Amino acid sequence: MGFQRFTTCFLLALCILSQSLTKGTFGFACNWGTRTTHPLPPEILVKLMKDNGINKVKLFEAEPTALKALGKSGIQVMVGIPNDMLDLLATSVNNAIAWVDQNVSSYISKIGVDIRYVAVGNEAFLKTYNGRFVQSTFPAIKNIQAALIKAGLGRQVKVTTPLNADVYQSDSGLPSGGNFRPDIQNQMISIIKFLSQNGGPLTFNIYPFLSLDADPNFPKEFAFFDGSASPVVDGSISYTNVFDANFDTLISSLEKNGFGSMDVIIGEVGWPTDGNSNANAKSAQRFNQGLVNRIVKKQGTPKRPTPPEIYMFALLDEDAKSIDPGPFERHWGIFNFDGSMKYPLNLGSGKSLVGARGVKYLTKQWCVISSNTNVLDPSFAESMSKACTYADCTSLAPGSSCSGLDTKGNASYAFNMYYQTLDQRKDACQFNGLSVVTNIDPSPSQGTCHFEIMIDIGKHESKSTSSAAPRIGIEYFMVMLVSSFIIILLSLFI
Ligand SMILES: *[C@@H]1O[C@H](CO)[C@@H](O)[C@H](O)[C@H]1NC(C)=O
Numbered sequence: 001m002g003f004q005r006f007t008t009c010f011l012l013a014l015c016i017l018s019q020s021l022t023k024g025t026f027g028f029a030c031n032w033g034t035r036t037t038h039p040l041p042p043e044i045l046v047k048l049m050k051d052n053g054i055n056k057v058k059l060f061e062a063e064p065t066a067l068k069a070l071g072k073s074g075i076q077v078m079v080g081i082p083n084d085m086l087d088l089l090a091t092s093v094n095n096a097i098a099w100v101d102q103n104v105s106s107y108i109s110k111i112g113v114d115i116r117y118v119a120v121g122n123e124a125f126l127k128t129y130n131g132r133f134v135q136s137t138f139p140a141i142k143n144i145q146a147a148l149i150k151a152g153l154g155r156q157v158k159v160t161t162p163l164n165a166d167v168y169q170s171d172s173g174l175p176s177g178g179n180f181r182p183d184i185q186n187q188m189i190s191i192i193k194f195l196s197q198n199g200g201p202l203t204f205n206i207y208p209f210l211s212l213d214a215d216p217n218f219p220k221e222f223a224f225f226d227g228s229a230s231p232v233v234d235g236s237i238s239y240t241n242v243f244d245a246n247f248d249t250l251i252s253s254l255e256k257n258g259f260g261s262m263d264v265i266i267g268e269v270g271w272p273t274d275g276n277s278n279a280n281a282k283s284a285q286r287f288n289q290g291l292v293n294r295i296v297k298k299q300g301t302p303k304r305p306t307p308p309e310i311y312m313f314a315l316l317d318e319d320a321k322s323i324d325p326g327p328f329e330r331h332w333g334i335f336n337f338d339g340s341m342k343y344p345l346n347l348g349s350g351k352s353l354v355g356a357r358g359v360k361y362l363t364k365q366w367c368v369i370s371s372n373t374n375v376l377d378p379s380f381a382e383s384m385s386k387a388c389t390y391a392d393c394t395s396l397a398p399g400s401s402c403s404g405l406d407t408k409g410n411a412s413y414a415f416n417m418y419y420q421t422l423d424q425r426k427d428a429c430q431f432n433g434l435s436v437v438t439n440i441d442p443s444p445s446q447g448t449c450h451f452e453i454m455i456d457i458g459k460h461e462s463k464s465t466s467s468a469a470p471r472i473g474i475e476y477f478m479v480m481l482v483s484s485f486i487i488i489l490l491s492l493f494i
């Protein structure tokens with residue numbers, strides 16, 4: 001009897017201990033975007049996350065290859081729903097049931113993906129959308145919530161909606177003056193009420209880099225956590241960085257509407273490394289190291305000392321993203337597109353950021369302008385424009401890593417990006433006879449301009465393609481011919 005009680009107690013203690021250990025497991029959270037011409041194999045990316053203590057990830061949609069790789073990985077997942085699905089999901093609960101069935105339930109039950117959140121829409125109330133998604137967001141949230149409950153996942157998977165920080169503002173310019181934008185205030189209140197009733201958090205994206213980029217008079221130092229800007233004084237609080245000030249403007253907005261204790265997540269925050277004069281490895285390292293230090297120290301803001309969950313933006317660069325926001329939009333990665341390091345980060349407890357391992361690259365060859373090309377050749381500009389339409393030339397933009405190249409260097413950079421993006425296909429280095437393939441790395445020896453080699457995604461031609469391909473075709477044809485002949489013969493005899 002005594003022994004039995006002891007074992008029960010012991011087991012119970014063990015359970016509580018292991019639960020508190022897994023619950024309290026410290027880790028980082030990150031966004032995984034997939035708008036890229038050369039995706040890193042998902043298994044390598046999952047390994048990269050684990051190697052760096054990233055145990056939470058946010059996806060912008062239910063991307064099958066990503067979700068499959070996350071099965072039984074121990075990484076918690078937030079699955080996003082793109083804005084263009086909001087109308088459909090708002091119209092009928094059956095559409096939401098189908099979405100949850102295909103994109104949540106099956107991944108949890110069949111592959112063991114640890115889905116914790118569904119993010120309905122992405123910055124749906126952004127001013128530049130002119131109200132396009134304002135009516136559909138709340139109904140879509142309600143239908144997804146109903147579908148999750150119907151699937152028996154109401155406790156396990158919470159609903160949220162990531163919003164841009166432009167949904168709140170401050171008339172006084174100080175955090176204490178925060179309130180929601182008048183045009184969406186009613187929607188915001190309905191959504192917050194509904195989410196809080198269902199235990200779902202609010203999610204906001206905060207971008208000090210964009211604050212800096214949008215305003216030529218913005219004090220640059222105020223964008224960083226360790227900045228030396230003169231503080232913004234708001235009553236008894238002195239704000240030393242824009243992240244704290246922005247976050248507390250949100251908290252004031254929530255308080256003013258009676259939701260002071262609403263759970264909040266930071267869905268995106270980060271700093272790009274190229275495509276803009278403020279975007280470089282040095283500034284990104286400074287910003288992200290400051291951010292990591294806060295996460296490690298579990299530091300909150302003056303108005304909310306308990307820190308929010310913070311999803312860093314982003315894991316990798318994405319060369320196929322829209323550059324409407326600016327050329328920097330393809331360079332938010334903590335890592336390069338191939339998982340290699342951009343800059344070191346100290347992750348606390350003696351750990352440092354490590355790059356991806358086991359990545360396969362294409363052959364070390366580049367496509368460059370041939371030495372005898374005349375830049376006044378009429379096909380020069382045309383070739384350049386063709387290359388930059390299909391490939392990513394954002395590193396040539398003013399203030400970027402390759403903006404110091406001369407006209408010929410420019411063309412070489414563009415030609416090479418096109419050639420690499422098309423997996424070094426032979427016909428991808430034929431710009432009206434202006435280009436040539438070389439084995440010598442054309443990257444300038446000084447500075448940060450780097451002529452890329454893409455990763456091998458199994459699409460390049462094999463070395464002896466032109467001669468080998470037809471021969472394989474003929475062999476295949478011969479085999480088929482002989483075997484059909486035998487089958488016909490056999491059928492005649494039977
Ligand atoms: C599941 O998600 C994908 C990716 O967003 C989407 O294309 C698909 O339509 C969704 N399935 C359903 C049944 O809605």
Ligand SMILES: *[C@@H]1O[C@H](CO)[C@@H](O)[C@H](O)[C@H]1NC(C)=O
Nearest residue numbers: 393396397398405406407410
């Ligand atoms: C190089 O290309 C970029 C982007 O197309 C352009 O802005 C820049 O003016 C070019 N520089 C030279 C020297 O041709």
